[in-house]
Amino acid sequence: MSAPVTEVVRAGAAPGEGGAPPTRAPAAGKGRVWIAAGGLLKLVGRNVALLIFLTLVILASLFVENFAALDNAEVILKQSAIPAIAVIGMTLVLMTGGIDLSLGYVVGLASIVSGIMANTWLWPAPAVLAAILVLGLAVGLCNGLITQFMRVPAFIATLGAGYVLYGLAQIVSQGSIINRLPKGFLAIGRTPMFGLPSAVFLALAVAVVFHVLISRTIFGRQLKAFGFGARAAVLSGVPGARINVSVYALCSTLAALCGLLFTVRVNAAQPNMGGGVFTFEVVTAAIVGGTSLFGGVGSVGNSILGVLSIKIIENCINLLGVSYHLYLAVQGAIILLAIILGNLTNRRA
Amino acid sequence: MLEPLVSMRGITKYIYGGDGRPLRNTDVKILEGVDFDLFPGEVHVLVGENGAGKSTLMRILGGVIPPDRGELKIAGARVNLADARDAREKGVAFIHQELNLCANLDVAHNIFLGREPRRRGLKDAGEMYRRSAELLKALSTDLDPRLSVARLSTAQQQLVEIAKAMSFRSRVVIMDEPTASLTKREIDVLFDLIRRMRSEGIGIVYISHRFEEILAIGDRFTVLRDGRLVGTQPIQSFEPNSVIWMMAGRSIDEMYPRTHAVEPEPVLELRGLRLATHTPPIDLVVRRGEVVGLGGLVGSGRTELAKSVFGARRFHSGDVRYLGRKTNGWSPARLIRAGMAYLSEDRKTEGLIPPMSIRENLSLASLRSVAKLGFLSRPREERQAGRLIRQLNIVARSSEQLVSTLSGGNQQKCVLGKWLCTAPRLLMLDEPTRGIDVGAKAQIHSLIDQIAGAGVAILMISSELPELIGISDRVYVMREGGVVAELEAGPELTQERVVACMV
Numbered sequence: 001m002s003a004p005v006t007e008v009v010r011a012g013a014a015p016g017e018g019g020a021p022p023t024r025a026p027a028a029g030k031g032r033v034w035i036a037a038g039g040l041l042k043l044v045g046r047n048v049a050l051l052i053f054l055t056l057v058i059l060a061s062l063f064v065e066n067f068a069a070l071d072n073a074e075v076i077l078k079q080s081a082i083p084a085i086a087v088i089g090m091t092l093v094l095m096t097g098g099i100d101l102s103l104g105y106v107v108g109l110a111s112i113v114s115g116i117m118a119n120t121w122l123w124p125a126p127a128v129l130a131a132i133l134v135l136g137l138a139v140g141l142c143n144g145l146i147t148q149f150m151r152v153p154a155f156i157a158t159l160g161a162g163y164v165l166y167g168l169a170q171i172v173s174q175g176s177i178i179n180r181l182p183k184g185f186l187a188i189g190r191t192p193m194f195g196l197p198s199a200v201f202l203a204l205a206v207a208v209v210f211h212v213l214i215s216r217t218i219f220g221r222q223l224k225a226f227g228f229g230a231r232a233a234v235l236s237g238v239p240g241a242r243i244n245v246s247v248y249a250l251c252s253t254l255a256a257l258c259g260l261l262f263t264v265r266v267n268a269a270q271p272n273m274g275g276g277v278f279t280f281e282v283v284t285a286a287i288v289g290g291t292s293l294f295g296g297v298g299s300v301g302n303s304i305l306g307v308l309s310i311k312i313i314e315n316c317i318n319l320l321g322v323s324y325h326l327y328l329a330v331q332g333a334i335i336l337l338a339i340i341l342g343n344l345t346n347r348r349a
Numbered sequence: 350m351l352e353p354l355v356s357m358r359g360i361t362k363y364i365y366g367g368d369g370r371p372l373r374n375t376d377v378k379i380l381e382g383v384d385f386d387l388f389p390g391e392v393h394v395l396v397g398e399n400g401a402g403k404s405t406l407m408r409i410l411g412g413v414i415p416p417d418r419g420e421l422k423i424a425g426a427r428v429n430l431a432d433a434r435d436a437r438e439k440g441v442a443f444i445h446q447e448l449n450l451c452a453n454l455d456v457a458h459n460i461f462l463g464r465e466p467r468r469r470g471l472k473d474a475g476e477m478y479r480r481s482a483e484l485l486k487a488l489s490t491d492l493d494p495r496l497s498v499a500r501l502s503t504a505q506q507q508l509v510e511i512a513k514a515m516s517f518r519s520r521v522v523i524m525d526e527p528t529a530s531l532t533k534r535e536i537d538v539l540f541d542l543i544r545r546m547r548s549e550g551i552g553i554v555y556i557s558h559r560f561e562e563i564l565a566i567g568d569r570f571t572v573l574r575d576g577r578l579v580g581t582q583p584i585q586s587f588e589p590n591s592v593i594w595m596m597a598g599r600s601i602d603e604m605y606p607r608t609h610a611v612e613p614e615p616v617l618e619l620r621g622l623r624l625a626t627h628t629p630p631i632d633l634v635v636r637r638g639e640v641v642g643l644g645g646l647v648g649s650g651r652t653e654l655a656k657s658v659f660g661a662r663r664f665h666s667g668d669v670r671y672l673g674r675k676t677n678g679w680s681p682a683r684l685i686r687a688g689m690a691y692l693s694e695d696r697k698t699e700g701l702i703p704p705m706s707i708r709e710n711l712s713l714a715s716l717r718s719v720a721k722l723g724f725l726s727r728p729r730e731e732r733q734a735g736r737l738i739r740q741l742n743i744v745a746r747s748s749e750q751l752v753s754t755l756s757g758g759n760q761q762k763c764v765l766g767k768w769l770c771t772a773p774r775l776l777m778l779d780e781p782t783r784g785i786d787v788g789a790k791a792q793i794h795s796l797i798d799q800i801a802g803a804g805v806a807i808l809m810i811s812s813e814l815p816e817l818i819g820i821s822d823r824v825y826v827m828r829e830g831g832v833v834a835e836l837e838a839g840p841e842l843t844q845e846r847v848v849a850c851m852v
Contacts, residue, residue: 217723217724218717218723218724219723224705225702228702231699232698233702234682235661235681235691236685237681237713296704
């Protein structure tokens, strides 16, 4: 590589120095109000996930009996840990403008397979963990390669893959649920630490790693650029195909980890775990966390706030003794609302 | 004196800013005070360089966009066209260069799209096919109205468009470069048709770059330049050299700096490169410290050539040799690492990531240089951004400002800055000054000269002839996917010669 161009750049100050740089006309009164309003909107926009979370906490504390209690907070944390891991993978995929609808079915397959490994084949826990992660990785690579190189839209590719996995999980399980898993295996997610199960800290660790990956690394920057404008990114040297395949690979790997952790939590391996309901919950959480369905926008922290928010809603529905199905309806409404709001703001821009 | 079918007076169209509001206070307008008349039974040819305002003027007549100022009369009555449909109902048919047919429907359905004949509220297919056949027969073609449009040749599709125009009983037909993709025989058929329409008193506006066609079919011609009317004359006074002067002849009042010197080593060599199956092989060379211009009309293959070199497009055959190595099939990422850069003509979707900041855009193509072991160093990135903002004179509040909020000129400087960060050996510039103001243009011209002076090889695509001629050491002219001329800088490199090669 030669250095000359940096020299050019250094010398490049010359041409413009003759004339004063054009100055912006001062904003008119009306314009200034708009700018202020826009700034406020931007501030809210950046922290919308936090705002939703805090609003829900306050409302629930005020109006839902037994919500504001330490052991209830612990329940919410425990319930959020596993979806928090899943939402990170989904956020990566959504940031490319894709979606992974197979996520919940990976959970089911990972659950039953981990049960068989631990109970029938008597594999030690670390081996099961490693094998399950590899299983997820393999599924994700398939998803990624199909969407990238076979030109199948992510929506269809992952939905199809999901059903394949669901069918496989049912066949593997031969219709039975595996209970009473070995202690060593259960220790992966159940070891108490500071009064909470290890799954919570596992989720925290995954979150920190992926937060750094997204916000501090070349990969993260390229992912964001690719999500905002794939063509410009690729023409700037961003390896689009590699990024597109990696996000599905990472998403399914994390989903497989979720399958294992769910199995540990309920002490039962079953093929019906996760499924479409879980996928939908994770997508909802990501959207509540401000992740854009059109790519580019997404953050680990906000997506996790999204998980906490919808888990608070679920928790309240439980505490109020309302039908669990209301939770599903609320999720659907949230997704629709988010998309409509997104479209409205896009139209204005 | 016959009353004109169309009379346009003082038509003005402003440039629109990013916020969708017209910019009234700039000197640059898309159209300024243009007058245009069309009489019954005449073929009125509209000529001008790319960006002269021909299409905009016709889009106004076709109701696609409204004028910002000026008056439009059709058949003597003042009209405000609401949209293209309104224009069509008032007798103006616009046949676009890219034909607007539904490939999945048949000929008759396309002709009567959205207004299929009805009987008792239901579509009367029989009537539709009968009337379509009549229309097509009147055009002396035996095209079957039941054929799917997807199976038609471009010429046949054009016939369908014309039949559609006739079905509206249009009195004004606008044809935007109708012969661009037709063969010689198809052109003859089209011209017969145009003559027949003319004899029936229909007025035809004909946009074309091809002088021989203009002479063959036109009655009068109008020249536009930089959004202004240069003149309207009868075709008898159409003399290619003077028309070229009318089209391109602007005074070269800008001075183009030239401090760089060409060195002998080739950086890019194309050997027998064929862009597509039907295009001729191209040989081309760009040397260290050399600015090579690539002229030609839109669609002549200039952008395709640059993208083929940059690995962003597949080409048919031949070799790309870059720094002595064959780089056929390399990805843009790999070529960028080897020091190749391509500034796209499409800033918004191929050059920049508008929702990202200046800092993030500047470093995008050279992330490794501001990172350690894959982790980005924010301070290094900020220093780099600050330096480029100063040196390229990018007008912005801070390096965190989103690129989407910058003016065109400043956006272009960001793209240029992005490539400078990669320490390029070959810089391909595709319309580097399109859509930016005069001041920024001069700065970019000066930067190009300095970059070449540092030993970078530059391949510059430009539709602006003064720029092309002013900066380049050599100019290749492209036409229909091949290089048709190579002109050295000097007395023989003139706008007239370049245009003569282009058309």
